[in-house]
Amino acid sequence: MFLKKTTDGENEPILQNDDSKPLLPVRYIIVFFCFMANTFSYGMRINWSIAILAMVSKKKFHQSNSSTEVLLGGNETLVFDWDMKTQQLILGSFYYGYTLTPFLGGWLVGKVGSFRVLLTGLLLSSLMMLLTPISAKISVVLVILTRVIDGIGQGVVFPSTYSIISKWSKLNERSTFISISTSGYNIGSIVSSYVSAWLCSSYFLGGWPSTFYGAGICGIILSFGWFIIGSNDATSNRWISNYERKLILSYGIEDTQSENIDIYQVPWKSILTSAPVWSLCVCNIGFDYGYYFLSTDVPIFFKTILGFQIKTTGLLSVLPQSAMFITMIFGGVLADNLILSGTLRIITIRKLFGFLGLGFSSIILVSLGYFINDVTLVVTMMVGVFAMYGFFIPGIDANTMDIAPNHSALLIGIMFSISSLTGFIAPAVLGALTNRTNTIFQWREVFWIVAGIQLFGLVAFLIFGSGEEQDWSKAHKKSNTDIALLEIPSTNSKEAN
Template identity: 30%
Template sequence: MILFGSKSGPGFVSCQQVLNVMVILGFMFNYMLRVNLTIAIVDMVETNVSVANSSTKSRIDETRFSWDSEQKNAILGSFFWGYVLTELPGGRMAEIVGARKIFGGGMLMASILTILTPAACYLNYYVILILRAFLGFFLGATWPAIQPLAVSWIPPMERSKFIANMMASSLGAALTMPVCGFLISTVGWASVFYVTGAVGLVWSILWFFLVFDSPAQHPRISDEEKRDLEMRIADGEGGRSVRPSNVPWKNIFLSAPVWAIVITHACSVFGYFTVVNQLPSYMKDVLKFNIKENGLLSSLPYLGKYFMAVISSYLADRLRKSGTMSTTATRKMFTTFAVMLPGFLMIVEAFWGINAALSVSVFTISLFFNGAVTAGYLANALDIAPNFSGTIFGLANTLSSFGGWLSTKIVAVLTKDESTFDTWKYVFWVLVFTYIFGGLVYLIFGTGKIQHWNSAKTYPEDGKELQPLKKQADIEREKELIA
């Protein structure tokens, strides 16, 4: 039995299925390489030490560092210095040279840097700052690279499910926390970087062996699978897409549908960062309940968000493919569900959030609903401009990357005098406004219609939505007529 297929016939697992599995694992390990330091640094820093740059031995004979709070936060934040620089270029480069090189190369370099992290820590404080910035530089290019890959491998009416694979990053976060905690307690903090880096390295090697930019470039795909994919993709897009040689920057920056995606993504990510990174402090300081110490409760939001992403994306593609709902209506419905419902839940938190059990429920349900963004605006760039989907997502992710920094500053300003329910209520109202504003912007300006500047040639169908694929019976009838 041939596992991955060959030119002569399909294998037990199709090349498209292999691609899906590798993308799921890729985003899991992508987030693992990103958050491993946030877990390990708790054990890396020596407390109650006043001498700068000195070090002591931990309980398992490991060096700890005397970084103060400012230095610690600078190390954690340096990741974003590089991250924001490559979001937009990464999406565009994936459109030019292919997602295989950008996503795989970014993960490969990030894995190597992760393995080198302990050595960087021992060398100098500034070395680890620079290393983390370069780590962000390489990982920043990976996220927008996946959208161009979907254009070549996934039929238009099935792309929501493929984009849901990006939410496997939530699974990565849910698994990384307990695994890293176990490694720290049994082997030491350095093992976190060696293990996660090695996992990323193995994945990167497999990626370059198993994944290619299109069915036409895959050396082991069967003729049957290749022909089927190319026919369904061409059929869904009407065969009318001619990639322009240059990016229509003016059209992109003046496009209301593009800005609907960018603004809604920024609002959604701002809310996500605030709920995940800032509100646990509220739970601990105000409600005297440390959710991060409860492994089950701390992982529930991540797991819930991933499962909602998969379920909603499956439903979205089913609605679009059957013709039950248009792409525009589908995207708007799921975006409203994913972005505005968390906003309304924050109203509940603003009035009755003094109850710990209610707060945990609100935060968890909020992130659960937010997983439906994959069926909403997150896949929308593939609808309106598949040829520039990487560029659009890169633009959206560049601006939204400031969300984590901005939420930290807002919480710091609003709670600087005292961390009480009365001061945190203002944080909740900020989230109410942000979520609902993002949802309203998309409701007004969002669309599923393909934009005229997506193609180098103008067709009568431009400005219309991509159509559902023909039913298999129609395809077979056409084959018989041709024969």
């Protein structure tokens, strides 16, 4: 990373004056890269939901005396005779690779550093995007394999960015930085939904293959940029000024350059037997089941039930994610202000936001299945469901900082690994219910199932959730290890906000 040493062996910043306040702090650039990593990561995931509509859409035209099937919008690309079950198997296979890797990503961060883990995950996903059109033309098995490997690559991205932000921010910046980074999921969905729909309906590179080529190339470009500017932490970065480095370290964790990781310092038994931890896991299962299901299958609902064209479907898919992006940022700011003001107890704020995220969204989700004749109202209600989801992040996910500030990233990894199982369960349930007849009656059943799972997770958190730091987290002593650097300070501290 353009390393340069001074005569005494100390690091010297390359672009910034040693002791002056930088015009553009490097930590802002790092946060931007984390945001873009999540944007491209989720964008690569969502483009499949749009592309598969074009990959199985056919129209007949007669040329000479033969009948040829071509892609809607393209004229040289093959389309595939995949039934609903096969489509849902392909969409869900991503999560076979994604399920364990958030947890393993947190472990790898401790072993080789978050810089390398993030770079490897981005490159792996980008390569799978480039290989998708080729594998699709060969066999369904190869398509599923690329999806699984893509899931493995993307699974390590979030814990990597979580670790990077925890080491690149002052205590009173971390909530904001994490919100910005996580919002990349929504922006990725918004951009990918629109661009993928446009590319699939175009003649460029044969239609749907272009969306995979574009995503893969953009991911590789981002990886190159991260290779140039990124690092595990502020102390090892070659672009940061001493002023900014000292500023970060004065608020952060000391000695961030340890190479040896003692993973056995993690209190595994206490974590795995903690009721608040499991309440978070169950609550995240409820959220991820609904969010992954709707993010993946809303385009199918818009097309098959509401009868929208692919371009319209892509545009309408932007609205729910836009609403969630707005409420996520607004919810984060609101939660921090409520905590700082002392108006409500922390656990009360978390549970209130949890109810908005899962309880209120469930009511809306079930209701929209009974207003199918009013298309505008149905779309509005779907947007409302995602808007409520935006409160979940500052409500439930932020609770990991309350109960275990020294292990919050590890908890996030565990929660994501468990809840990611819903990524292939939800599409399988939809495929089983709609494979023979795809009507609003089947979708109503699906909406009831999603709402029931969400409410079960909410009840678990309302009963067992805690806003107090757990004893096993307090007992943990900081050590010079990267696993300790995964911690995020407790939101009980006003300085942390």
